[in-house]
Amino acid sequence: xxxxxxxxxxxxARLLFADMHPNLRWNDGVLRISxxxxxxxxxxxxxxxxxxxxxxxxxxxxxxxxxxxxxxxxPSRGVATLWAAAPPPDRHALxxxxxxxxxxxxxxxxxxxxxxxxxxxxxxxxxxxSQHLRVLHATGLVSxxxxxxxxxxxxxxxxxxxxxx
Numbered sequence: 001x002x003x004x005x006x007x008x009x010x011x012x013a014r015l016l017f018a019d020m021h022p023n024l025r026w027n028d029g030v031l032r033i034s035x036x037x038x039x040x041x042x043x044x045x046x047x048x049x050x051x052x053x054x055x056x057x058x059x060x061x062x063x064x065x066x067x068x069x070x071x072x073x074x075p076s077r078g079v080a081t082l083w084a085a086a087p088p089p090d091r092h093a094l095x096x097x098x099x100x101x102x103x104x105x106x107x108x109x110x111x112x113x114x115x116x117x118x119x120x121x122x123x124x125x126x127x128x129x130s131q132h133l134r135v136l137h138a139t140g141l142v143s144x145x146x147x148x149x150x151x152x153x154x155x156x157x158x159x160x161x162x163x164x165x
Contacts, residue, residue, distance in 0.1 A: 001053060003077055020074050021060050031072070033060050040066040055079050089165060102132050106159055109142055112152035 008016040017026040025032045031049070042063050050069065053076035054061075061073040095103040104122060115133065119126040133153055136142040141159035144151050155163065 004051065004053070024060055024074075033062055033072075035059075036062065042066055042068065042070050044070040053077070055082055094163065101128070102136060105129065105132050106136060106141060106155060106163060109153055109155045109159070110163075112145070112147075112154040114147075114150040114152055116150075118153070 004016060004020075007018070011018075013026050013029075013031075017024045017031060023034045023036075025034070043066075047070055050071040052071060052073045054073045055076045057073050057075045059075065063069065063071055094106070097103070098106065101122075101124075105118065108118060108121060113121075115126050115129050118133075119129045122129065133142060133144075136159070137144055137153070140156055141162060142153050143156050144153050146152075
């Protein structure tokens with residue numbers, strides 16, 4: 001929309017419609033749309049022209065009938081990767097974001113585990129695990145719950161989302 005507004009401000013209607021679509025032509029105050037299914041004329045008559053960019057339009061679409069208000073739906077610029085499939089996740093990105101120890105810890109906490117069990121599985125000291133768990137808990141990526149004499153840690157839904165992404 002900003003692009004079209006700039007084109008209108010710089011060069012008037014001629015420049016506005018010049019690169020909108022090959023089927024559009026502006027000439028002597030008349031906007032013509034070639035290769036349309038219907039054949040009707042919509043007179044603006046001082047009512048203006050509503051321009052509606054659409055990611056769903058593949059060619060310009062005028063009002064459905066001659067009595068409708070003047071409007072033009074046209075293919076939007078800059079759809080970029082809107083219709084493209086998402087790229088596959090980078091397996092190393094989580095480690096780059098959190099650091100390898102915290103990433104391994106977050107991946108391990110799909111089930112509730114106490115600190116000593118996490119340390120045993122990762123082959124590190126419980127104090128090292130505790131330091132990382134403190135950070136992950138403070139950021140909302142893991143939750144903790146007391147179970148008797150031990151504290152169990154588990155990924156939160158936010159942690160699950162991060163691991164899945």
